[in-house]
Amino acid sequence: MSDMAWFFSKSSDEGIVLTSRIRLARNINGIPFPHLMDKETAEKVIDDIKSSILDSNSAISRDFEVIKLSEINQNQMLSMVEKHLISNDLINNRDISAVMVNKDNNVSIMINEEDHIRLQVIYPGFKLKEAFDMASKIDDLIEERITYAYDTKLGYLTSCPTNVGTGLRASVMLHLPALTMTKNINNIITTINQVGLTIRGLYGEGSNALGNVYQISNQITLGLSEEEIINNLIAVTKKIVEKEKKAREILLEKQSIELEDELYRSLGILKYARSISTHECLELISKVRMGVEMGIIKDVEMDKLNELFVNVQPATLQIIENRELSPKDRDIIRANLIRKTLN
């Protein structure tokens, strides 16, 4: 379980900014994009990218493990999605795709997703610049042996023109329970869309924000430098964090007993429930987390909440249990796991 130590780690300065993520899209010059690729070419792409990392003299290279998607089972794949190491698109391409993951589980290089290379770095807390530096370093390492599809005018060429240019998607994952409870989040969503950023719930497009966790990322990848894109995101994130803090203050000031009641009830359900869905439990963990951060709930360790946030999710839960579970059994085992962790 400790392999998820990076996830929501203590070093997270604000508590509100859970993680910072950088993703770079890159393609190899002269090779068709993955959706037009035959299996043989796909193998070669995997091998070339693999050796660009593993055969380099860099200290980074020793840390990586290569996993071919065709060689792992559905649960293992889904658990990697839950841990943000791979995307659903990579699973859809499982016949031709692979991923390289480092020891700390904070760098993953997806091979043959929508583009040949989707390099991703996730750091706990508000560390976008550090994450970009790391991604850029690995990017340079790969480029030592691989010639990228690059155009002097358009920049890095990608399968979808929405990623062309820097190929950079920078994002932060934010925990915004107070803004959600007070419905101020809708306002923020509208505003954010106006400044070239996008906000969505934690797991994928279209889904609502599970556990009050939102992801904000840049939309535009061309015409701005990486630094400008990241600085914009940092500026907006700081404002949102301020608003979340303000919302918490106002809740505490104006509805202190209602808030305290709500937070403790959430803790009560988590501690005593005998069957609980992922959705409900993420919702409750979110509230307890806020209670701990605000100093209202004192006898719950943040580390345990962080651990639960990842472990209660369906695929990860089944991996911990080491067996397939029906949805009903999952809810029961999830409740057991939470009770064991919190009591």
Place this chain on the structure above:
Amino acid sequence: MLCQRCNQKDANVHITKVINGVKTELHLCDECAKQSEDINMSFNLGMPMSFQNILDGFVEMLGGVQKTYEEEVCPVCKMTFNDFRNKGRLGCSSCYTSFATKITPIIKRIHGNIEHTGKVPKRTGGEFKVKRDIQRLKEDLKIAINKEEYEKAAKIRDEIRKLESQLEGERGE
């Protein structure tokens, strides 16, 4: 027909529900319909708007819908522009050149820009990187002059000259 809920007004909203093969009909007036939980006016289209949808809109707007035009094919990957329109994905990096006249305006719509100003590949970027640096320094120079930071401006100017001569040197070799 009178509204089945208030029994006062004319029913002008008719709902037929089929749940597990059991059909139920409901006839309501406007007002009762608004309050009815059976009608939820906010419905889900099933999928968020995808890039393909938007792309299609762009292509139409930019006049790419003439049915008679000859199918353009990327000579490298054999993908056609229509394939791109349907899939929202290009076939290979050469597609950007093959369909340049059609794709450039689309890129401009998406990003508001068609000029990359970011990272340059370290190994293969070479001369281009120097040019990019010069361009960036020239912008810094303008800012410094506007702010009347002349000492800083002089330093930036020297830097630009150094890079320019480096570029000349590389070309001369």
